[in-house]
Amino acid sequence: MTPSQVPTLSYAFAVCRGGGPTTSAERPAERLAEGLAELPGLGTGARVRTLPAGPLTAVVQDVPAAGFGEEALRRRLSDRAELERCARAHHAVITAASALAPTVPLPLATLYLDDRRVQEALDERQTSFLTALDRIAGRAEWGVKVYAPTGPPPAPEVPSADGPGSGRAYLDRVRTRRQSREQRHAQSLRAAERVDTAVRGLAVAARRLRPHGVEVTGKHRTHVLNAAYLLDLGRERELRAALASLRHDETDIQIELSGPWAPYSFADAGTTP
Numbered sequence: 001m002t003p004s005q006v007p008t009l010s011y012a013f014a015v016c017r018g019g020g021p022t023t024s025a026e027r028p029a030e031r032l033a034e035g036l037a038e039l040p041g042l043g044t045g046a047r048v049r050t051l052p053a054g055p056l057t058a059v060v061q062d063v064p065a066a067g068f069g070e071e072a073l074r075r076r077l078s079d080r081a082e083l084e085r086c087a088r089a090h091h092a093v094i095t096a097a098s099a100l101a102p103t104v105p106l107p108l109a110t111l112y113l114d115d116r117r118v119q120e121a122l123d124e125r126q127t128s129f130l131t132a133l134d135r136i137a138g139r140a141e142w143g144v145k146v147y148a149p150t151g152p153p154p155a156p157e158v159p160s161a162d163g164p165g166s167g168r169a170y171l172d173r174v175r176t177r178r179q180s181r182e183q184r185h186a187q188s189l190r191a192a193e194r195v196d197t198a199v200r201g202l203a204v205a206a207r208r209l210r211p212h213g214v215e216v217t218g219k220h221r222t223h224v225l226n227a228a229y230l231l232d233l234g235r236e237r238e239l240r241a242a243l244a245s246l247r248h249d250e251t252d253i254q255i256e257l258s259g260p261w262a263p264y265s266f267a268d269a270g271t272t273p
Contacts, residue, residue: 008062009062010112013059013105015057015122016097035099043089044063056122056126068109073111097262102136102137104129132267135204139204141263144255146223147254148184148222149254150220199227202229203229204232230263
């Protein structure tokens with residue numbers, strides 16, 4: 001069996017807008033195809049290419065069915081190193097596409113039996129994709145995370161057995177420490193809300209994401225805000241200035257900014273402003 005006869009599946013990375021040229025010198029679909037052609041994608045040896053579907057264009061790659069069928073894919077993605085490799089490759093293609101045109105990212109391991117099935121899927125969701133593309137055109141996603149430092153845990157305190165009332169004094173100290181922690185946490189949450197309010201004022205849409213647990217943040221800080229914001233291109237300086245001011249004023253929290261990203265958090269029709 002020659003390489004061209006090996007059964008393949010169509011792996012879809014993203015959806016962009018199709019259509020004809022906007023000017024005689026500018027052909028968006030052709031420019032997108034040219035910009036992606038040299039990418040390795042998932043490293044299958046097949047080129048990353050574009051697939052027209054009416055007013056939409058899918059970014060796809062042929063992958064071997066033997067390596068990406070249901071069972072093979074389950075084994076592949078259960079291997080942590082392989083999962084990370086695939087995720088990085090998936091993200092690299094989406095990032096490259098979004099640098100060339102408004103791009104709706106598709107989830108990792110979006111697979112179809114063939115190109116025709118990809119086109120049918122895009123036809124079925126055409127309105128949703130076009131709405132999403134209208135929303136993200138000329139915009140980028142930024143991530144803001146806020147952490148509350150917790151400090152190292154206090155050394156255990158053993159109540160003294162000497163003297164009356166020592167047990168009650170110990171319990172009072174424990175209660176005071178707990179109340180102090182709760183007050184600091186409440187203050188951090190209020191500070192995080194102020195950060196969110198300030199960034200929302202610059203954004204056209206925002207989404208609150210689930211905060212990370214201690215396995216990601218470490219033991220000495222608590223994740224109190226994990227949010228994504230969709231901003232018009234050109235507002236990066238305003239965003240950075242706003243966060244610099246907030247870092248100056250909100251000294252009890254840590255603020256981290258990441259981006260710009262392809263608009264992963266705003267690619268569906270359910271995004272709320």
